[in-house]
Amino acid sequence: MDHKELELKSIEYRKTILDIIYNGGAGHTSGSLSCIDILNVLYNNILKINPNNFNSTDRNRYVQSKGHTVEALYTVLCDQNFFSRKDLNSLNKFNSHFIGHPTRKVPGIEHNTGALGHGLSVAVGMAIGFKLDNKPYKVYTLLGDGELSEGSIWESLLSASKYKLDNLVIIIDRNGLQITGKTEEVNPIEPLLDKFQSFGLCVKQVDGNSVSELDQVFKEIPFENNQPNLIIANTIKGKGISFIENQVVWHHKLPSEEEYNNAIQELNIQLENFK
Amino acid sequence: MIQKANLEIFAETLLDLAKKDKEIVVVTSDSRGSGKLTKFGKELPDQIIEVGIAEQNLVGICAGLAAVGKKVFGVSPSSFLTARSLEQIKNDIAYSNHPVTLVGISAGVSYGQLGSTHHSIHDLAVLRTINNISIVVPSDNFETKESIKEAVNYKSPLFIRFGKKPMLKIHNEDDTFKIGKGAKIIEGSDVMFVTTGETAQRALLASEILHKKNISCSIINMHTIKPFDSDLFLDCLSKVKAVITVEEHSENGGLGEKCASIISQSNINIAFKIVGFPDEYMTNGSQSDVLDHYNMSPEKLAEIADDILK
Numbered sequence: 001m002d003h004k005e006l007e008l009k010s011i012e013y014r015k016t017i018l019d020i021i022y023n024g025g026a027g028h029t030s031g032s033l034s035c036i037d038i039l040n041v042l043y044n045n046i047l048k049i050n051p052n053n054f055n056s057t058d059r060n061r062y063v064q065s066k067g068h069t070v071e072a073l074y075t076v077l078c079d080q081n082f083f084s085r086k087d088l089n090s091l092n093k094f095n096s097h098f099i100g101h102p103t104r105k106v107p108g109i110e111h112n113t114g115a116l117g118h119g120l121s122v123a124v125g126m127a128i129g130f131k132l133d134n135k136p137y138k139v140y141t142l143l144g145d146g147e148l149s150e151g152s153i154w155e156s157l158l159s160a161s162k163y164k165l166d167n168l169v170i171i172i173d174r175n176g177l178q179i180t181g182k183t184e185e186v187n188p189i190e191p192l193l194d195k196f197q198s199f200g201l202c203v204k205q206v207d208g209n210s211v212s213e214l215d216q217v218f219k220e221i222p223f224e225n226n227q228p229n230l231i232i233a234n235t236i237k238g239k240g241i242s243f244i245e246n247q248v249v250w251h252h253k254l255p256s257e258e259e260y261n262n263a264i265q266e267l268n269i270q271l272e273n274f275k
Numbered sequence: 276m277i278q279k280a281n282l283e284i285f286a287e288t289l290l291d292l293a294k295k296d297k298e299i300v301v302v303t304s305d306s307r308g309s310g311k312l313t314k315f316g317k318e319l320p321d322q323i324i325e326v327g328i329a330e331q332n333l334v335g336i337c338a339g340l341a342a343v344g345k346k347v348f349g350v351s352p353s354s355f356l357t358a359r360s361l362e363q364i365k366n367d368i369a370y371s372n373h374p375v376t377l378v379g380i381s382a383g384v385s386y387g388q389l390g391s392t393h394h395s396i397h398d399l400a401v402l403r404t405i406n407n408i409s410i411v412v413p414s415d416n417f418e419t420k421e422s423i424k425e426a427v428n429y430k431s432p433l434f435i436r437f438g439k440k441p442m443l444k445i446h447n448e449d450d451t452f453k454i455g456k457g458a459k460i461i462e463g464s465d466v467m468f469v470t471t472g473e474t475a476q477r478a479l480l481a482s483e484i485l486h487k488k489n490i491s492c493s494i495i496n497m498h499t500i501k502p503f504d505s506d507l508f509l510d511c512l513s514k515v516k517a518v519i520t521v522e523e524h525s526e527n528g529g530l531g532e533k534c535a536s537i538i539s540q541s542n543i544n545i546a547f548k549i550v551g552f553p554d555e556y557m558t559n560g561s562q563s564d565v566l567d568h569y570n571m572s573p574e575k576l577a578e579i580a581d582d583i584l585k
Contacts, residue, residue: 057344104371111342112371115362121332122367125339128324132300132345139339152363155332163324 001044006211008274009079010040014240015267016075016085022260024091026100030238030250032072034175034208035142038233039076041214042140051082054108060137061126063111065119066144066173067101068252074098074106082108117150119143120170124160127168138221140169146178149187154199157228161200166222170201170230173208175237179251192232201230208233241266276444281419281437281473282380286311288423289348293322299427300324300345304333309439310350310380330355334363334377341373346427352386353379353395353436361401368432369408376426379436382412383473383523384552387561396552398436399471399500400528408432410500411454412472415445418498421452429454436472438523440562443476445496457504459511463491466580467515469508471497471530474521477566480573485580492580497530505537512538517546517583521571526551546583550576 001009013036021027042062043049053059064073071091078088083106090096097105101114113119123141130137147153160168172192180186189195196203202223206213214233223229237251238244241263255263278284293299293315302324307316316323324340326333330351337349349356356379357364368375379398386393402410411426411433413419419437426433433454445460452458460475461482468478475496482492495511497504512518518538520531531549538547550570558568566572570579 061343111338112366115366117331118335118363118367121335121363122339122342124332125336125341126343127339128336129300129340129343129345132321133343152329152331152335155326155329156335158329159326159332159336 003212003215006040006044006215009044010037010211011240011267011270011274013040013072013075013079015264016078017071018255018260018263018267020074020088020091021071022255023089026092026254027071028068028252029255030244030247031066031069031144031173031175033239033241033244034235034237035066035069035173036072036075037209037211038142038171038173038214039072041211041218043076043080045215046218047140050080051107058135058137061110061123061139063113063119063123063139063141064102065113065141066116066147067113070100070102073102077108080108116144116147117152120153120156123168124156124165127160127165128163130167131163131165138167138169140171142171142173144178145172145174145176145183145189146186148172148189157199157201160228164226165228166224166226168228169221170228172230172232173235174232175235177237177246177248177251181248196230200227202227203230203232205232205234208235209239240270278416278442278444280439280441281413281416282311282439284416284419285378285423285437286315288420290315290318292424292427293319296346296427297322298344298346300340300347302326302333302337302340302347302349304328304330304351306351306380309352312350330360331363334360335367337375337377338367338371338373341375347375348378348426349375350378350380352393353382353398354393357395357398357401364402364408365405369405372407372431374430374432376429376433376435379434381439382436383438384562384565385438385440387565388559390559391557395436396525399524399530402434403501403528403533408434409454409502411435411498412500413437413498414470414472414475414496415442417446417448417450418452418458418496422454422498425454438473438562442473443479445475445479455499455502455504457507458496458498459507460494460496461492463493464514465491466517466519466584467493467495467511468576469495469497469518469520469530469534471500471522474523474571477571477573477576478521481576481580484573484577488581490580490584500530500533503533508534508537509541512543512545517580519548519550519576519579519583521576522551523566524551526553548579548583550579
């Protein structure tokens with residue numbers, strides 16, 4: 001997909017995220033909006049994961065460690081035809097498989113996440129498995145920046161480096177906020193670049209809301225042979241909707257009817273301007 | 276007859292199986308020595324993953340390896356594996372339904388004088404409350420070997436725990452073993468010992484003392500704590516006058532309470548006693564000393580049986 005098509009997708013995806021959260025009665029609104037461009041580029045241009053090959057062991061993998069922004073993942077998987085929009089509209093309803101964190105009951109979901117600090121170890125295990133079998137597949141995993149306080153993340157990085165996992169791609173959704181406030185006030189994690197480099201990873205930083213920058217950086221993988229790849233994707237939490245951007249309160253806030261209408265109106269204007 | 280430690284049988288069996296099946300991968304947390312896997316590491320270096328002292332990461336990596344088709348054994352002291360990594364077991368293995376076998380070595384009070392940090396008298400209780408994971412506690416070399424063989428192709432999450440001391444022979448090689456089915460060891464008519472794992476040998480020695488007093492014992496080893504073979508338990512229980520459960524585990528949440536739950540919900544009235552570790556600041560000593568102190572010497576078990584029948 002070219003970058004224009006990806007940009008259009010991102011606006012449409014944001015509308016879907018707002019729709020399903022508003023209709024489902026709950027969701028992680030701003031975090032889903034910060035990471036949707038990353039998922040857009042991955043699923044449309046990079047991963048080559050689709051309903052036809054999902055049951056095969058011979059394919060790339062995507063593990064969403066920051067499970068709470070599952071609405072972004074559902075949105076992209078729906079667009080990849082893993083399930084219908086009608087199914088997705090059952091989000092949060094009784095007996096629906098579409099719950100507030102990724103579950104393998106939903107087609108296209110690789111691993112059950114929700115508790116933070118788990119996905120990276122699992123991704124490391126997958127990447128080691130591919131290395132053991134000399135298979136050419138890559139494992140992509142998306143982590144939140146607040147999640148980096150979990151000690152298990154740093155355990156996993158040691159193993160990733162030890163086993164020279166250049167088939168592992170770690171993406172940090174660096175939106176700077178977590179449920180309580182700014183990451184640098186809740187529990188400072190900077191200097192992130194230095195920390196990751198000192199753990200033996202090859203690190204690049206991009207604008208994580210720029211589909212062209214993301215597309216470019218993913219195509220440069222492996223950055224170096226024998227080194228795990230890590231991308232700090234600098235994003236804006238709530239990206240795309242003026243009154244949600246960078247507002248802590250929107251971490252798990254449900255839009256009111258008025259807020260929902262205003263958000264959709266903003267996105268419709270973006271669509272108009274785009275065309 | 277004294278046999279090898281179950282730990283050694285585990286390591287030998289796994290090495291034999293892994294030589295024939297390159298999909299078998301072992302993951303250790305600086306535990307290849309304590310897991311008797313040094314030889315495995317030398318002979319099959321491409322089938323062992325070492326994560327260092329990082330049990331949470333160990334369990335997550337096990338899940339990832341299983342997700343790409345490996346037959347995975349995660350090996351770590353039961354104490355750390357089941358307490359420190361409990362959330363990884365719950366979410367990454369059980370809830371995500373990856374067919375990983377987690378092997379808790381040096382379980383119970385195997386580490387003796389090393390103290391409570393290293394003891395796992397909680398592991399059965401906590402894992403009993405996790406959905407979608409089977410729990411196996413083999414008694415002797417036979418059950419250990421058979422459980423590891425069955426684990427290789429077990430289709431869902433599995434936890435196996437055992438100790439590291441030489442074991443009495445309990446089973447014959449032509450006995451049957453299946454995860455989910457309890458094992459009758461001896462049949463009698465007065466009192467039944469229900470054991471799990473290595474306490475079976477203590478019950479067996481107790482039964483010899485009781486035999487001299489003309490007290491007839493049954494012993495069943497419930498090597499599978501979950502799913503529990505209630506049918507066998509109830510069938511054997513119907514033939515005796517009293518039941519004593521014996522476990523190298525807290526009295527809370529283990530074998531004994533499982534049996535009590537079945538008995539009470541079946542409206543059965545029978546003399547019943549749980550022998551395990553009480554909820555107290557525990558004493559120190561060798562594994563054998565600690566088991567003896569908490570009523571698990573053969574003599575004490577025989578005395579308890581004698582009393583309960585009066």
